[in-house]
Amino acid sequence: MYSSLEPLIPTEGGLKIPYHSFIPNIEFKDVTFAYPSRPTQAVLTKLNLSLPAGKTVAVVGASGNGKSTIALLLERFYDVNSGSITIGGVNISNLDPNWLRSSAIGIINQEPVLFATTIKENIKYGKPTASDEEVYEAARLANADEFIRSFPKGYETIVGERGVAISGGQKQRIAIARALIKKPAILILDEATSALDPEAEKVVQKTLEGICQGRTVLVIAHRLSTVKNADTIAVLQKGVILEMGSHEFLMNKKGVYYHLMNQENQKSRNYG
Ligand SMILES: Nc1ncnc2c1ncn2[C@@H]1O[C@H](COP(=O)(O)OP(=O)(O)OP(=O)(O)O)[C@@H](O)[C@H]1O
Numbered sequence: 463m464y465s466s467l468e469p470l471i472p473t474e475g476g477l478k479i480p481y482h483s484f485i486p487n488i489e490f491k492d493v494t495f496a497y498p499s500r501p502t503q504a505v506l507t508k509l510n511l512s513l514p515a516g517k518t519v520a521v522v523g524a525s526g527n528g529k530s531t532i533a534l535l536l537e538r539f540y541d542v543n544s545g546s547i548t549i550g551g552v553n554i555s556n557l558d559p560n561w562l563r564s565s566a567i568g569i570i571n572q573e574p575v576l577f578a579t580t581i582k583e584n585i586k587y588g589k590p591t592a593s594d595e596e597v598y599e600a601a602r603l604a605n606a607d608e609f610i611r612s613f614p615k616g617y618e619t620i621v622g623e624r625g626v627a628i629s630g631g632q633k634q635r636i637a638i639a640r641a642l643i644k645k646p647a648i649l650i651l652d653e654a655t656s657a658l659d660p661e662a663e664k665v666v667q668k669t670l671e672g673i674c675q676g677r678t679v680l681v682i683a684h685r686l687s688t689v690k691n692a693d694t695i696a697v698l699q700k701g702v703i704l705e706m707g708s709h710e711f712l713m714n715k716k717g718v719y720y721h722l723m724n725q726e727n728q729k730s731r732n733y734g
Pocket residue numbers: 497498499500505523524525526527528529530531532684
């Protein structure tokens with residue numbers, strides 16, 4: 463049935479907050495949510511989470527505990543069952559979903575997809591109306607401008623299948639430029655550095671630290687090693703936040719985060 467292909471949430475309609483009056487502080491208040499296909503199984507239960515404007519909040523917890531669901535709700539791919547999510551005090555259900563996703567929030571994914579076209583087009587995908595100057599600026603912020611210009615065809619280099627071979631770290635930085643070209647006030651980092659070798663990871667990590675300055679950032683962390691510098695770390699278990707605080711605070715507390723950290727260190731000693 464074609465009707466079942468329609469998005470759950472209409473993509474147009476609702477408020478668009480002008481850039482200069484947009485205060486990107488985010489509040490999840492008593493959010494309860496179950497996926498429509500499993501309505502009796504709550505994935506998040508009365509979740510409260512604050513992301514103050516300009517700060518980085520990392521959500522950690524074992525696989526399947528609802529971390530990615532938090533990001534999907536913030537992008538409003540689903541509506542909450544009860545409670546609310548507000549940005550700058552406005553309930554996101556009153557915001558224009560298209561504006562929210564294309565202008566307010568930038569997403570950097572674990573496994574970025576590049577299209578079989580030029581690097582320039584791949585970056586412009588984040589903002590199709592962007593000028594060349596905007597493309598170069600986004601690439602500079604993503605520490606990508608230099609390596610792109612080192613290719614004989616520069617920004618016109620074709621990537622993807624049958625295109626020039628680029629490394630995982632370079633791919634990641636092109637994807638970062640794609641997210642930055644929208645100048646988003648909010649960034650969602652879905653564990654952006656997991657598939658890289660240590661050298662490339664260092665470069666990407668440094669790039670991410672730079673671009674997080676001055677933005678509200680939600681890190682969906684599938685490992686713990688990348689979250690130490692977050693302003694706040696929220697430990698999620700079965701859709702409930704068990705602990706919240708800075709790395710130092712949570713280590714001193716010797717609770718769930720401390721134990722997860724020890725487990726991860728143990729693993730890297732055994733395998734690394
Ligand atoms: N589209 C969906 N429909 C139904 N259930 C889903 C859907 N997506 C995820 N779930 C379920 O919701 C729960 C939380 O999943 P989620 O992806 O948010 O966890 P996560 O903590 O991000 O895990 P991971 O670290 O593996 O990405 C899991 O039980 C998962 O099976």
